[in-house]
Structures are given as C-alpha cells and as structure tokens.
Amino acid sequence: MGDDGNGRNHQVFDLSIDVHPQGGSKCYDDDGRLKRSGTFWTASSHIVTALIGSGVLSLAWATAQLGWVTGPIVMLMFSSVTYYTSTLLAACYRSGDTVHGKRNYTYMDAVRSNLGGFKVKICGLVQYLNLFGVAIGYTITASISMMAIKRSNCFHTSGGKNPCHMNSNPYMIAFGVVGIIFSQIPDFDQLWWLSIVVAVMSFTYSTIGFGLVIAKVAETGKIRGSLTGISVGTVTQSQKIWRSFQALGDIVFAYSYSLILIEIQDTLRAPPAESRTMKKAILTSVGVTTLFYMLCGCMGYAAFGDLSPRNLLTGFGFYNPFWLLDIANAAIVIHLVGAYQVYCQPLFAFVEKITAEKFPDSEFITKDIKITIPGFRPYNLNLFRLVWRTAFMVVTTLISMLLPLSNDIVGLLGALGFWPLTVYFPVEMYISQKKIPNWSTRWICLQILSIAFLIITIAAAAGSVAGVIIDLKSFKPFSTAY
Template identity: 60%
Template sequence: MVIFGVVQIIFSQIPDLHEVWWLSIVAAVMSFSYSSIGLGLGIGKAVEKHADYGSLKGVGIRDVFHDADKTWSVFQALGNIAFAYSFSMVLIEIQDTIKSPPAENKTMKKATTIGVAVTTLFYLSVGCVGYAAFGDNAPGNLLTGFGFYNPFWLVDIANICIVIHLVGAYQVFSQPLFAFVEEWCSSKWRNSNFINKQYTVKLPGYGPLELTLFRLLWRTCFVIFTTLVSMILPFFNDIMGILGALAFFPLTVYFPIQMYIVQHKVKPWSRKWLILHLLSTVCFIVSLAALVGSVAGVVARLQQNYKPFKTTY
C-alpha cells in the first residue's frame, strides 16, 4: 500500500484530467480483463460437481454471531451496489474532455448508457456466478476464492490488472477534487506566488511538466493522508459501502432530479413531480440504510482483535 501511495504521488502531479485520459483507458481495459477472468473462473468452479450452490435465503441467522448481523450485511451490500454509481462524481469532468461535434451531452448520454449497461451485465453475471461457485461462503473479493485454483498464473494476472486499474481509478476520481481546491485557492489568493507561480520541469519520456509549489505540497499531502487511512482501516467492502452510500443519494439522485425538475419546469404536485420525489425519498432511505450497515461493519471489525497497520481483511 505504501508503494501504491508513492506511485499516486507521482501521477498526482499531472496537472488535470485532460492529461490522464490514457490512464483512464488503461484502467478500463484492466477492469474488463479482471472481470472477465473472474467470470470465467467462477463459471469453471460452478460447473464442478463439488461446487457449493448455496441456499435460497443465503447465510442463515444461526450462522452469524448476532441476529442483527445479517441485516447489517444486507445494508452493507446495498452500499457496495451504490458504489457502482460513483461515476456520477466525475461524469461532468469527463464530458468536459469530449470533443464536439456531435454535442458533448449527446456523446456522453450514449457513453453513459453503454457504460451502465455493460457494468450492470458484469456485476450481475459475476455476482450470480460467484454465488453459484462458492455459495454462502462467497468472498467479498471473488478472486480471493481461487487462491488454490488452477491455473494460478491466471489469478495472478487478474490481481495485477486490479492493481493497475486502481492506479487509474484513483486519478480519475482525485483529479476533479484537485482541480476544485486549486481553482478556489487561486481565485482567493491571486497574488500568491506559492499558489500561482508555475515552474516547468522537463521529464524524460513525458516532456515539460508545469508545477506549482502549492500543487506539489497539497496533492502529496492528500495522497499521504488517504494512504494512511487505507492502511489503518483495511476494510475494503465496508469502506466501499460507506463511500457508496455517501455519494449515491446527493450526486446520483437528488441533484440530478432537482435539476431535471427546474430545467423541464415540472409542475409541483403533478404526477411526474410526485414520482420523482418518491424516487428521491426511496433512494435516500436506501442510502441511509447502506451507511448504517457499512458503519456497523467497520465497528464490528474494529472489535475483532484489530491492530492498526497489522490487521488485514
């Protein structure tokens, strides 16, 4: 994880999202690759005679420590599903990088439709095949279930793809935040050389790189902070559920619905107005449940002989 953080410190010095488009493509290819490998291995495991097909109701109450644990797990799963919609945080930033004509919004609408359809297909397929292969003991990360499964090299390739994908994903989600903070600081302190003065650094194989002292310091500190947090709290599914729950409702549901109502001048208390607000309310309840379940998961893990920087899950 330290090595991952060092790599991110280097990539984070790239000025903006426009210049990491190639990294986004690499991340997308890696995501498709390890998902396909996981799907293929899951199908191979599921067709074996000794595969555990699980039970209709999943993990039984008798198999968990407390009756409430299953409820928390279900809520956490909702948060993990909501995390699939985290692309909404960078959708506008990505749209801003698209050339026109055709109109950027039309291209982005088509790309979003195809992207969500493909993602949904993979999520459902991998989820169902993984459960067919491992039953109630299906791991949070499907690939960890194939630790002693031939061919070992294929599992290793899938894990390498995951690491490369996460390198690109970190940048895609961090660059808009970097840009927002730097633009705000630049507008507030226009005469500050520390914030605004640019220095050109020539890098072999990349070309000239424009740097500011503020960008170098702030982005490095951000990466160090997130790396430390991930090392202290290595609870992948639980943390992912929290992030998914926090981002899903406001960015994917509430603000888009409110903008649609204003843009299309939907009349208050009309049927469409009521349906849209009902959808917003239901999604808020789902997000709240996902947040509670994921936080409960983190608390439960902290109580299980947890040691900072040593315990892994």
C-alpha cells in the same frame, strides 16, 4: 487565453461568430478554452473506469446475502436508476439551451446554475468528502490485492502450511508513493490514455474472476445458492438483516460514479451536443457494466453459495492457478492507481482553482517552472500542486493505515455518496431546469424515486457501519497482521 487579457478573448469570440456560427474556432471552443477533443469512446472509457472497479468482486457475496431473486433485482434496479439519473445530470452540463447555453465545468457549477443558494455548499461538501473517502477506500483495496499476490505465492511455496500473515502498511505506503507520482498529471483531460488502460485492467480482472467461477461450477457440477440467500441458522436473524444491508452498500458502491460525470462531460468535443454524446456513452457503459456485474455476482454465488467470499480474488475462494490470481490482483492494483487519479482530479482542480483565485499574486501558487524532458514536450512543474497533491496522498495513506482492511468501509463510502449525488441533485436540477410544477404527476414520481433511494441508502449505510464496528473490535492501527 487567460494570460492574454480580455481584449484577445473578445477578438477570438468575434472570429468564431464570423467563421463558425455555432460557436468556437479551429483552436478554441465557444467558451474561449482550448478545443476539447473527447469522444464517445473516451467518455465511455472514463465511465467504465469509474464504474467497473474492485467493487465487482464483492457482488457474489452481496448476492449470497440477498438470494437468487432479490440479488439480481437489486442490481438491475440500481443500474436502471443510475442510467436514468445520469441522463438527467448530463442535460445539466449547459444551462438553458443544451447546445449553446453556458457551460458548467463541474458538478458544483451545475448545481449553482440550476439550484443555487445553500444547496451548492451542501453539494460541494458531499462531493469532495466522498472523493476524499474514495481515495481512502481505494488505498485500502489496493493494499488488499497486493497482499493477496504475496499471500498466494506464499501459500503456493509452503503448500498451504504457512498462514502467511503480513502487515498491510508497506503496501499502502507503496500505493501512496506511486500515487504521488501520478498525481502530478496537471489536467483531467490529459488522462484519456490512463482511463483506457484502467478500463482494460477492469475487464481483465473481472473476466478472470468470471472465468474462475465458471470453472468452479463446472468442477462441482451444480449451481449453489437459494432463492432467499444465506439462511437463518447459518447466521442469526439479526446477522441476516445487517448482512442484507451491507450487501446493499456493496452494490451501491459498485454504481457510484455520478460525482465526476460533469467533469467527464467537459472533456467532450462539440458538435454533436455534449449531452447527446454523453447519453450514448452512459447507456453503453452502464449496460456493459451491468452485464459484468450480473455475470460475476450471479456466477460467483452459483459457485460458492452461502460460502461466497467477500472478495472473489482476495478472499481465496480460489488458490490455483496461483499465477492467474496474481495477474488478476495486479490488474486490480493498476486499475486502482489510475482510478484514484480519475476520481481525485476534480478535487485537486477545485482546491488549486480556489487557491489561485484567492492568492493571484503568489508565484508559489501560480508560477509554472518549465522542465525540459528529452523526447517529450516540456513539463510545467507547479510548486503548489507538487506540495498540495503530495500532502493529500500522504494524509489519505495515513488514514488508510489507521483503518481496518474492510469492504464495509468501501460500502459505507458508496452509501454516503449515492443518494445525494446520483439521485437527489440530478432530480432537483431536472425539476428546476424543466420548470416542473410542484405536485404535478411527474414531480410526485420524481420525489417518490428520491425518497425511496434515500431510505435504501440509509439502510446500506447502517449495515456498513455495523460491519466496521465489528472489524474495529479486533483491529490495532499500524500493527494488525492479516
């Protein structure tokens, strides 16, 4: 539509008014873009892809730090708040009228329409820094799982006699190379099939992890753990406090997905209203995810008690059956390859959009080269997209190689992005959109919610930073063997 000029856009708009009073035509939506085809199921698969990540495997450790009472309560609390604020955010996809209002294609667009001013820049900085951080975290986590496959086979071959130390760099490089190939998928809405595959992988390794801890409980015949978590004596008082904060970081990361919620919603077809479909998808996805989190976290704690590993499938709470561990860790790697792209597509699109607007006459940036692929539709190769996305993958891979293989990094990333993107901006946009008066009962309740989770986020970030500092003491970039 953009290449056809304003006249043709106007003509299509007139046709949509005559034939379809609610906006759009058979080929185009009410904004002149090609008809969106996303459904409740594709939106749900995108959300599950973003939510049920490898963070689920650290929830047993997190529960062990908090105990049988606080652990499940904290998970349910984050689940409820994530659901509630996500519904507030979904209502901001259109400005004004939720059915016929102007579309906001990205999270930043929603903030610009509802809040404007300096908050737009703050939102963009937080969102895209968080996306960049997630890319690094996923690269580190994927390499841990790839190493776990190699190590489990090494242990099996040597009968546990070989310590099986290895360097993580080749695995990070391999993940980066695969990512470069997948990153050339040009449009976010073409990733629906990838999200479904990734969602299946999520359930695969989560189910295997859950099955193994059930088997462990059945083997020992008892449920381990305590009401208050790991006891002082096993760890010092200060370690108990910092570990509890780190556990919050792990749980926060497990529920972080709001930064791409608007982009997911922009793939939905209408009618019914996008916000209506999205709210159903949020309820279903968050509900299913919370069930998995509770089962894996609680049953993992029941199996191992205070000795719960930081990662159920790579911390070697299990050694056998080694082939099942290999399947689970392979599923994690496949999941992270896909989830990396789902998360990074908004960042890719943002940079490419800004660059195209700034240099509209540059063929390097705007021109597509059609490449014929037998049996498939032609692929549009854009040289700028090829260079920029490849450079992004190279940079994130190099930074990952400079950091220790630590779950605390993942927890820190989750903590830094959770409050502003999952709580603060959705609450502020809702207040602005509904014109809620200052100091009214609803306004006070929303502000209390925001402040409470700001405090929790600061605590989680502090715990994760403490963990990273400890890991850095024994880490040497590019040379440390694990």
